[in-house]
Structure formats: C-alpha cells, structure tokens
Amino acid sequence: MTPPIDLGPILPELILAGTAIVVLLGGAIARGVTPFAWVLLALAGVAGAAVAAVGLWDWDGGLTVLAGGVATDRFGVATRLIILAVAAIGLLLGHHYFERSGEQRREFAPLLLLATTGMTLFAVSADLIVAFLALEILSLSLYVMTGLSRRLGSVEGAMKYFLLGAFSSAFFLFGIAMAYGASGSTQLDAISGALAGQTGSTALAVTAIGLLAVGFGFKVSAVPFHMWTPDVYQGAPTAVTAFMSAGTKVAAFAAFVRVFNVAFQPLAWDWEPIVWILAALSMIAGSLLAIAQTDIKRMLAYSSISHAGFVFTGLTSAGETGISAALFYLVAYAVTVIGAFGVVMLVSSRGEHRTSLSSYAGLARRNPLAAGLLSLFLLSLAGIPPTVGFVAKVAVFRAAVGAGYWPLVLIGVLASVVAAYFYLRVIVLMFMHEPQEAEAERDDTILPRVVVAVPAALVLVLGVFPGLIVGFLDQAAVLRW
C-alpha cells in the first residue's frame, strides 16, 4: 500500500527549495538582471515559506506525514519561523557583504536558501533518515558558503569544516544504525515505543544516544566537539558567519530536542547526564577560551560555544519547561548573535578588514552607532538586563533549577561572570581607548544599518516585554507524537 502523500506540512521547504532553484537558474540565464532583484526574489521565497509555516500552526491532520518522516507540530512551526527570520537577515547582510567586497557571488542566495531548507527540515524531521538528509543538505550548503570568498582563510575554514563535518556525519549515521538496531525502526515515535515497551535493546539504544550526541554536539558546537568553530567562524565571510552561527544552532538544537525528547524519551535518565556534561564543559571551556582571543570573530565563536552550553543547561530538564526555556534562549541567541556579526561586518567595511580586537579601540568615537549597537549585543550575550539575553538566562536557569541540577546552574552562573569579562573588554576598547588606526574607509550605506537595527530593537523589546513571545513559545514547546 502506498502511504498517502500529503505535501502540506513540507510546503515551506518546497517553497524554499523551489525559490533556490529559480534564483540559481535565473541568475545564470538572465544575466542582465540586477543582483538585488534576485535577493528580493529569495526574500519573497523566505516570506512565502514563513506564511506557509504559519498556516501549519493549526494543522489538524496527522501527527506526522510522508510515512512518518515529517512532524507537523507547533514546535516545528516555531523553529521554522526563527530560522526563516535568520535567513532573511542573512540574505540582506550577505548581499551587502559580497557587493562591497567586490566578489559578486550569485550562488550565495540559492545556497543560503538551500541551507535554510536543510535547517527547517532538520527541525521538523520525525525520522532519523530524514534528519540525516536534512543535516547533509544544510551542511553541504554551509561548507560551500564558508568557502565562498577567495581568501585563504575562507578556503581553509571550508576545508576544515568539511572534513570534520563529514566525520561527525559518520557518527550521526552510525548512531542511526544503532538506533535501528535497538528498535527496528528509524521513526522517532516507533523508537520511543520500542524503548518504552522494553522490546528494544537498551544497550544499543544507549550507544545510539552517545553517537547521535556526538553528531549534534558537533553541529551546535558543544565542547568537546567544538574544534572547528573558531576557525570556521573566523574564516567564513562575516555575513555567512552571522547566518550560520544563528541558523545552525537553532536547527540543530531543534532536531536534538525532537530526537532526544521523543525517540529517547524513555531513556531520559540515561541521556540527561550526557547533556549535563556537554553543558558544563561548553560553558566552562567556551567562557575561558574566549578570554584569550584577539580577534572578535573568534571571540564570538567561543562565546557561541559557551551559549550552546547554556541551551543544554535548559534542556537538562526534559519536557515542556526545558524545551520552552531552550526555545526562548535560542530566539535570544539568534537575534543577538546575528546582530553582533552584522555590526562586525559593518565595522570591517569591506571584506574581512579590521576584525582584530585592537581595531575596535576608540570605535565609539569613529562610529558611535556601530559601537552602541555592538555594546547592546554584547550586553545581551552577557545576560545583563534589560536585554533579551538576561531573560533567556533566567529561563534556562529556572528550568535547570526546577530539574534539580544545582551544580550545573552554579557553573552557569560563574561562567556568565567570566564571560562578562571578555564582553566587557570589547566595550572597554570601544569606549575607553583612543583610536589606534587612522580613519579608514567607512561603510555608510543605509541597508546594513537598517538590517542590524532590527535585531537591536528585538533585543530591547523582547528584553523588556518577553511576554510577547513567551505564550507563543509555551504553546510551541509541546512535542506531539
């Protein structure tokens, strides 16, 4: 019997992939059209996908469609919307970046759309095989995007990302095999059922958990699977870094939540310690290593590692509280980090100039707007009120305290004090030091400023009125299977 084919729940992905192909082919055929028109088309695709995703909020069909491959719950809708928002900002930043650096890169928009397709699909996959496919779609696109620039660093980053990424994919795949061995299925609900009914092999399942955790740990850049992050974040074109630092993390955590809270929910006792360790290591190592950095992109990379630890801290509490806290943290992190990299791009002005911390000295004099916005983003990353980062920090701590993980919360608190130091150092440089370099060329175009102002506004608005999205995220935090 052929399973019924219901394409509605993957309409967002279809729109994204379709737009990607149109933009790719269109760019090759109609060479006369201005590049910005293609970006607008891509944006329209993203918007269309968002509309399609919103339409799924009240989906009343099956819990999964396409032979159990894709979930239709609100969690999927919410994570999709976050990823799509990131993609929209990433598109505009990237367009500006490549235009200014003089490297016309027509493949950027289609690649970004494909990566987004992979990300959203990763977030809604209800079958490990689909998850693997999605993971590969997003990874391959990101490898190429990392290497889009001709600079050596960019190519090196892409190579490193690719090699290590392939390695982690192998772990992931091996984990899938183990899960299949343990339960006889790759569908999350079937795995869950087999494990709950004790018809499966717990030993194999625990092995699967470990292997899959490696795969996820790599994608979310958790310690000890973080090695690639600083090099890739530094090497990739800044606009690409902005997009992937926010998007990948949301997608990978969404998939992690689904796999671990659905498929391995019966074994929560076994995986919570793993999450605990990943969280603790990431927070400690991320914060400490960030202190030693002299390049802002590398510093933000280590910061992103430590933030992965904070999300894991929220996820130690299995179930709705943890998921809702982690979702809020992901929104906060995505909004903040894409803004921060956006400002880094603005300061670079062209290509990858001036990313060393020393070139931020005296920025408040040269470019008060950039310095002010970057300070706002850094304070949000440090979790200082009234920014969204503070609310997010409280949310994950609350979830972990509720689950009784006091030591982890203590580590988190201390890590955030350490982290405050290196964020502060950048603010010190910008506001309290005199410029060391002569006034270099400045990027005075309006577009990127407007684009960066959006996350800045969100950081403040959501920091003061978190209630605007809390209800929405609470509803989305219920996984249905």
Next chain:
Amino acid sequence: MSTWLTLVIFLPLVGIPVLLLWRGATDNQARTVALVVAAADLLVALGVLGAFDPSVAGYQLVEQVEWVSSAGLSYLVGVDGFSIWLVVLTAFMTPLAILSSWRVEHRVRLFMAMTLLLETAILGSFLALDLLLFFVFFEMLLVPMFLVIGVFGSERRVYASVKFFLFTMAGSAFLLLGIVFLWFQTADQLGSPSFDLRQMELLSLGATTQRWLFVAFFIAFAVKVPIFPLHTWLPDAHTEAPTNGSIILAALLLKAGPYGMLRFNLDLFPEASRSFGDAIAMLAVIGIVYGAVVAMMQTDIKRLVAYSSVSHMGFVILGIFTFTVEGTSGAVMQMVNHGLSTGLLFFVVGMLYERTHTRDIGEMGGLAKVTPWIAAAFLVATLSSIGLPGLNNFVGEFLVILGSFGSDRVLGAIAVSGVVLSAIYMLWAYQRTFQGPEPRAEARRGLVDMVPGEIAAVVPVVAAMLVLGVAPNLALDRINPASEGVVAWVNSVEIDQSGLPGGLRAELDPAFTVQAEGSP
C-alpha cells in the same frame, strides 16, 4: 491607581533619546537637557513625598501590572518608610551631580545620558517590590556606572571600572539563583509561582534553606555596601571616577546594598538574619574602625573620602543588624545623611581637583585664603561627617549607637571609636588642605573660588543637612512605622538554637522582647 512611582522611575529616560540622537547639540544644551529632566524628576519625587501617608506602615502608592503572567512576573512598585527618603535623596542628588560635572568637556551627551540612566536604575531598585524586577534594576546600574567611571575617570579608570563591574556582577550572580529558588518555593507552597515580595514573605522556609538564601542575598548586597572585606573595589572606583560618578556612587548606588538587606534579607529570612546578626554586626564594626584607620593614612584626598565611606556605611549595617527600632531608623537616616555629606565632600574635592589638578593632600595647603567658599563647604561637610550635633549625621549615628548599645554594648563602644577617628582624619585633612601658609603666587594661578553654578548646587545640600540635623523628626516620622514593622517581624521568629551561636543576643537583652511585644 496612581502612577507617581512609575513617573518618578521612568521620567529620566525621556532625556536619553534626546541626548543620544540630538547630534548637533552643543555641550551646554546637552547639560541643560539633562539638568531639566533631572530637576523635573525631583519635582515628581517631591510629589511622591506629598502623596506619601506617614501614618501607614505598609507599602503605599502600589502599582501592579502583569508582565509575564505565566511566570508570575509583574511590574510591581511601591514605597514605604525605608524607600521614600532614598527616592527623594536620589532625585535630589542627581541634579546636583549633573551640576557638579558641568565642566566635563568631552562626550557630554553620552555622559549625561548615562547619568540619567543611572537615576532610573537606582530609583527602580528602591521601589521594586517584585524580586525579579528589582534584580533587573539592580543589574542595570552596572553598565552606566561602568561607562561613567571608565570613560570619564582619571588615569586608572579602566582598571577601576572593570573591577567595579566584575565585583558587583559576581556578587549578584548568586542573588539571581536565590530569587529563582524562591520562585519555585512560591509555586510549591502557594500554588502559583510569583516573584512578588509580599507573596514570598508568606513562605515557610527551613532553617538551613533560609541560611543559604540569606548568604546568597547578603553577598550581593554586601559587595554594593561594601562591607569589609568586600570593599576593595570601592576606593579604586571612587578615586578614578569623575566627580559626578563619585557623587552618584557614594550618595546613591551604595545605598542599594543596605536597602536590599533591610528590604529583602530581614523580610524574607528573619530567622537567618537573627542567627547571622552578630557576625554581621562584627563585620560592620570592623569596617567602621578599619575604614577610619585606613582613611587616616591616605594622602590622596579622594581615597580618604572613599575610605571614610567604608567607615560610615559600617554604621548603617550595624544599625540594621541591631534589630532595634532605633538602630533600624538610625540606619535609614544614616543612609540619607551619608548621601548628603559624602556627596558634598566628593563635590568639593572635585572642585579642588579641577582647580589644582592634584588629589595629593601634601601638595595642597593654605587654600582657605584663596578659595574661602570652597573651604567653608568642605568644613560643613566635614563637621557633618564627624557627627557634629545640629548637623544631619549626628542623628543617624546617635540612633545607631543607641540601638547597638541596646543589643551589644561592646560592639557599640567600639563603634563609637569610629566617630572619634572620623574627627581625627577629617579635621586633619581639612587642616592640611585649607590651612597653613598661603600657596605661592604661581601655584595660585587658576585657583578661583566657587562659581555661582557651584554655589547653587552646594547651598541646597547644606540646607538639607541643617534641616535634617535640627528637625530629624521630619524624616523619622515616616521611617519609624516601617522600622517598627520589620523589627517586630524579625524578633517575632523563634531562633534555631542548634545552629550558629547567634541567638545569644535575644537572651542577653530584655529590651528585645519588650519591643517585639510593643509593636503591632
């Protein structure tokens, strides 16, 4: 529902977008904007004082708006006898702080915007009755203060500002955990989660739990006070901060610490407060003597005033942890007094620094003949600071000592020595700075006396010092009901004798139980 409190908290924010976005503003325009906004806020604060009913013991003018209802978080502000004077003090000192920094020349708009942001954060911490809201304001203090010290301070400003930030942030990290823990307790015990202080008061917490929470809260506030031995950031921050920053730091920001103890530690953890009371009173007395002795040895006049702050704040803490009405009211008085007198001292020291470009006491001398007005202002502040009767500090310190004699005579006696020591170091500083041979002619260049703007700022402070010194009941009448309430509450709990050796005091002192019975 009245909106006095919301208005007084957020009015200063109105000036910030104006200052940051008005690029063409001249420095004088920027200063004026800030001054006008701060002055308007003072008027509102006086309105709050007018609307405040001294006969009511609990919170007044309460405003509550749901913020994040699923988390039990609400925008909840209210004022009582403890906070009312701190609010007025804040609104009173901010315009003066702005006047004191009229001569800041660079990045005036940023400077003024940060000053106004500080005012909002400080007022918010004094008025918030929702613990998370309090924490938000409490942490919001850090960034503008950090920038004020770090951007506008003197040579070692960056070191001082980072030290300030990390010290206070590390201290308050555990406060957040304590608040989250209490939130879970409200969910468990009361059925619905809440950050509302009045709900949390209803919790019954075990003795051990109370002590842990007490410590978490106490460390956050002790760093701000600062209590010996957590004080090391203060001399650096004060010395490097610009005049405006020093005034705000000393007069206003330090008050968030003792206020937090009074409001939260005593209210939420009465049993733990009692059991730790002796140890903390001991630390307070050590701080009084230590601060005074170290102040005596300073050659940098700003550092001297900073260490005198450590000493004076010791009195505040001692007063709070006597658990007597006199001690508590005295502590609140002393917070206000310290704000006025130390604020004035920093103001005058700032004037001196602007004119002589040195903070070294050894390089000054004989200035009274050249700048008599400055000398007079310094002398008034000095006399107030050493507790001359008729000036404000006398009342507060007297009440605190009275209270501490009521609970522990030895500590009270040692604390008195702090008053004596303060007379030594302050008068000695005055003598070395203002008396002696007149400065030589070339050193006199640029030594102008107070200008009208400065006089306009100094006169109200002196007037307030006199008024509070002569008619302290104006303030005490409003403070006392709140003190009686908290003292009765703390003394009403049974102390767990199996714990720390803290319970001794209640047995030693019969006055304790008498008061507890006498109050409502």
